[in-house]
Amino acid sequence: MKILGISSFYHDAAAALLIDGLPVAAVQEERLSRRKNDAGFPVRAIEWCLGQAALEPQELDAVIFYERPALKFDRVLMTLLRGFPHSWRAFPKAMNNMLGEKLWVRGVIAAQLAVSARRVHFTDHHLSHAAAAFLTAPTESAAILTADGVGEWATLTLGRGRKKAGGATTIDLMREVRFPHSLGLFYSAFTAYLGFKVNEGEYKVMGLAAYGKPRWAREMRRILQRTDDGAFALDLAYFDYHRAVDAAYSKAFIDLFGPPRDHFEPIDLSTALGQHYADIAASAQLVLEEVIVDIATSLHRETGLADLCFGGGVALNGVANARILREAGFDRLFVPSAPGDAGCALGAALWADRILFDRPHRDCPDHPFWGPAVVSDDLARLAAEDGFPFARLSAAERIDQVVEAIASGEIVGWMEGATEFGPRALGHRSILADPGNAAMRAWLNRDIKFRESFRPFAPVVPADQAETYFELPPGGARLGRFMSGVFPVRPQWRGKLAAVTHVDGTARVQVLDRGMAPGLHALLIAYGQRRGMPILLNTSFNLAGDPIVTSVAEGYSTFRRAGMDMLVADDVMVRRQRARQEHVLEEVA
Amino acid sequence: MYPVHWLVWIDPHRRARKLLQFAEVEADGARDLFRAAEVVQDPILRRRFFAHARDEVRHASLFRTRGLALRRRLDRPGPDHVLGDGLLPGERGFDRLNVEAESMSALLAFIHLSERAASHSFAAYGAVLGHDPETRAVIQQIARDEEGHMRYSRVELSRVAPGQANRALWASRLRRLWRAYVRTALVMADMIARLILTLLYFLLLPPFALLARRAARKEPPGWHICNACRNDRTGGQY
Numbered sequence: 001m002k003i004l005g006i007s008s009f010y011h012d013a014a015a016a017l018l019i020d021g022l023p024v025a026a027v028q029e030e031r032l033s034r035r036k037n038d039a040g041f042p043v044r045a046i047e048w049c050l051g052q053a054a055l056e057p058q059e060l061d062a063v064i065f066y067e068r069p070a071l072k073f074d075r076v077l078m079t080l081l082r083g084f085p086h087s088w089r090a091f092p093k094a095m096n097n098m099l100g101e102k103l104w105v106r107g108v109i110a111a112q113l114a115v116s117a118r119r120v121h122f123t124d125h126h127l128s129h130a131a132a133a134f135l136t137a138p139t140e141s142a143a144i145l146t147a148d149g150v151g152e153w154a155t156l157t158l159g160r161g162r163k164k165a166g167g168a169t170t171i172d173l174m175r176e177v178r179f180p181h182s183l184g185l186f187y188s189a190f191t192a193y194l195g196f197k198v199n200e201g202e203y204k205v206m207g208l209a210a211y212g213k214p215r216w217a218r219e220m221r222r223i224l225q226r227t228d229d230g231a232f233a234l235d236l237a238y239f240d241y242h243r244a245v246d247a248a249y250s251k252a253f254i255d256l257f258g259p260p261r262d263h264f265e266p267i268d269l270s271t272a273l274g275q276h277y278a279d280i281a282a283s284a285q286l287v288l289e290e291v292i293v294d295i296a297t298s299l300h301r302e303t304g305l306a307d308l309c310f311g312g313g314v315a316l317n318g319v320a321n322a323r324i325l326r327e328a329g330f331d332r333l334f335v336p337s338a339p340g341d342a343g344c345a346l347g348a349a350l351w352a353d354r355i356l357f358d359r360p361h362r363d364c365p366d367h368p369f370w371g372p373a374v375v376s377d378d379l380a381r382l383a384a385e386d387g388f389p390f391a392r393l394s395a396a397e398r399i400d401q402v403v404e405a406i407a408s409g410e411i412v413g414w415m416e417g418a419t420e421f422g423p424r425a426l427g428h429r430s431i432l433a434d435p436g437n438a439a440m441r442a443w444l445n446r447d448i449k450f451r452e453s454f455r456p457f458a459p460v461v462p463a464d465q466a467e468t469y470f471e472l473p474p475g476g477a478r479l480g481r482f483m484s485g486v487f488p489v490r491p492q493w494r495g496k497l498a499a500v501t502h503v504d505g506t507a508r509v510q511v512l513d514r515g516m517a518p519g520l521h522a523l524l525i526a527y528g529q530r531r532g533m534p535i536l537l538n539t540s541f542n543l544a545g546d547p548i549v550t551s552v553a554e555g556y557s558t559f560r561r562a563g564m565d566m567l568v569a570d571d572v573m574v575r576r577q578r579a580r581q582e583h584v585l586e587e588v589a
Numbered sequence: 590m591y592p593v594h595w596l597v598w599i600d601p602h603r604r605a606r607k608l609l610q611f612a613e614v615e616a617d618g619a620r621d622l623f624r625a626a627e628v629v630q631d632p633i634l635r636r637r638f639f640a641h642a643r644d645e646v647r648h649a650s651l652f653r654t655r656g657l658a659l660r661r662r663l664d665r666p667g668p669d670h671v672l673g674d675g676l677l678p679g680e681r682g683f684d685r686l687n688v689e690a691e692s693m694s695a696l697l698a699f700i701h702l703s704e705r706a707a708s709h710s711f712a713a714y715g716a717v718l719g720h721d722p723e724t725r726a727v728i729q730q731i732a733r734d735e736e737g738h739m740r741y742s743r744v745e746l747s748r749v750a751p752g753q754a755n756r757a758l759w760a761s762r763l764r765r766l767w768r769a770y771v772r773t774a775l776v777m778a779d780m781i782a783r784l785i786l787t788l789l790y791f792l793l794l795p796p797f798a799l800l801a802r803r804a805a806r807k808e809p810p811g812w813h814i815c816n817a818c819r820n821d822r823t824g825g826q827y
Contacts, residue, residue, distance in 0.1 A: 071826075081798045084790075084801075085798075092787055093783075096783075121825075159815070174815060176813050176814075227810055262666070352824070382635075386635070551627070557623050
């Protein structure tokens with residue numbers, strides 16, 4: 001059976017193709033359109049997925065959309081009605097938006113793919129998150145938690161799932177918290193308040209939180225209250241997202257926390273104002289953690305299960321994930337490589353296969369590499385045409401040269417195989433550098449990635465040596481597989497891992513299993529033999545504002561724009577020659 | 590247009606906003622050109638686009654630096670955008686260019702015309718900025734670069750489409766005209782739709798709003814039975 005899963009129209013559109021119960025391709029639209037968080041209908045992603053399997057759209061048995069547009073419209077309309085008359089500005093925009101395209105998804109899909117509308121199906125948004133988390137995880141039975149901004153009505157769901165290879169699958173979502181009460185929107189309101197883009201800058205809030213003290217926790221608990229039944233409710237007087245299109249927080253919010261940060265000005269943590277914003281971030285982070293850990297703890301008590309699968313945008317919060325693992329009582333916590341809406345394309349397809357069409361479960365390969373692969377010949381051609389020195393190397397030569405380059409302080413663009421599905425660079429589209437050089441972090445932030453100075457970088461370490469350097473709780477290695485947890489760096493190593501140790505002594509570590517990315521694993525081992533620590537700084541291969549690179553041409557362009565020293569794409573390596581490159585550019589300018 | 594430009598650029602709030610808007614346009618233009626450099630097969634064009642994109646990055650930085658400097662002098666900088674802050678044709682840069690969908694001759698013709706429009710606009714703005722020599726210096730510097738971009742794109746157009754350059758330029762002019770028409774039509778359609786929907790909101794919705802509010806009061810916060818537990822096996826929209 002061939003099933004295409006689609007997520008689109010809100011943020012981070014994606015497509016995923018399932019054949020006979022197993023994923024064969026999945027990619028975010030932004031990776032192909034080159035527009036960050038592209039939310040449009042994912043035509044390119046669909047074309048690429050179908051092309052991978054040499055399929056025509058008419059050969060698909062089913063297409064499944066990751067949420068139910070009519071229920072979403074119900075929520076939008078009901079929210080506007082409840083906000084009457086304050087919602088009058090939002091109403092025309094929301095109706096234009098919904099009635100213009102988003103309500104007619106069945107027709108859009110049928111028209112775009114030229115398939116019968118009867119083959120187009122829908123599932124619930126949070127069920128897609130749940131399926132993406134549970135059906136890709138190597139566990140037979142697990143509790144399920146999903147949390148994001150909002151789906152149709154739900155913002156957080158609790159449930160449990162059961163599956164067995166060759167057998168039936170069940171996912172029971174037991175209860176939910178409904179819009180407008182939302183942990184995701186609570187965090188997004190602070191993202192906007194702190195001057196970052198909503199749906200994009202949430203991880204910056206998490207990074208900033210480490211610089212602050214939770215002095216505002218009491219106020220936060222006042223606006224994010226716990227209900228008697230163990231759920232939570234927002235004091236809506238402090239928020240505006242439920243009645244305005246372009247405002248997340250209200251005047252009462254500003255009266256409580258002070259004026260929002262001017263997003264044009266950088267955060268200066270040496271000033272009182274900069275520290276205030278860091279304290280706000282720390283407080284929001286703390287209260288979010290308290291609520292989500294408490295909910296996860298009661299879910300563990302209720303289900304008695306050892307494993308938890310966590311999906312939705314909130315599952316990208318690695319600090320909260322690590323606390324859930326440490327405190328909620330679960331032995332293992334599974335967060336997929338794409339827990340956000342993009343991952344719902346795969347989740348919806350898996351749900352359709354296992355539950356809508358009642359097909360037996362098959363264990364999914366436990367890796368995130370479902371996107372377009374590197375074509376190293378392209379790099380050789382580009383380098384030759386532009387007069388850059390390049391070489392084709394054996395695996396051993398390549399590792400030797402990259403180790404040598406990184407050990408001497410160079411920055412390397414690393415492209416290998418298929419691209420990752422999800423927001424993290426997990427070893428196939430990475431920028432690699434020396435993790436020990438404290439100046440490297442500032443340099444990378446300022447000159448290579450062009451981003452805020454407080455942003456941390458992540459380390460990657462072989463699984464069997466992770467505990468030597470990082471304080472991983474039981475199950476921590478699993479959580480670190482897709483870089484989903486933030487853990488303390490062991491104090492004795494912090495000085496030697498200065499570029500990847502955050503200000504609070506933690507790191508969002510990727511714990512690399514050899515089978516997942518053998519090339520990068522071999523590089524880590526060789527680097528360890530050379531420098532004594534098999535750890536590298538691993539950050540996504542992109543510049544600020546751009547999606548992670550997909551093709552070699554994009555990697556080559558980013559390599560030149562960022563002034564990196566070396567680019568490796570499978571077996572081809574290109575080196576930067578500063579004098580020559582500058583000369584060529586001057587010549588044509 | 591001199592009095593209009595003068596009016597626009599004399600207001601320090603609008604001046605700062607304009608420069609910051611231009612910074613965004615130039616940064617978007619740089620992305621489009623880097624993309625063009627990534628997809629083009631011709632190595633000479635690749636280098637040209639790359640160099641041009643780097644210029645756009647530099648322009649974005651110049652505009653942003655100057656815009657922020659002006660903004661910091663204001664007591665109350667105000668909102669990022671206000672009504673009437675729309676961009677004029679010469680200010681739109683490459684205007685949502687879909688690089689992959691363009692032939693090289695069409696792309697070069699489009700770049701040439703966009704740069705020419707920008708160069709003319711910036712020359713006109715420079716003329717009314719006598720009261721702000723620093724901003725004028727930035728704008729004039731960028732206007733000179735735009736002239737350089739105009740020239741290289743015209744030369745390359747003649748190279749990649751010998752004998753067809755004028756045709757490509759006319760086709761591109763018509764496309765720009767069509768885009769302007771579509772943009773105007775969309776703005777008008779949006780305004781009409783907003784008006785109708787706002788009228789509907791106030792005329793038709795009040796009773797339903799009352800019912801919705803009553804229903805909301807009956808729905809306490811906390812846990813609810815999950816919608817997704819309906820065991821719906823139809824895969825429907827509802």
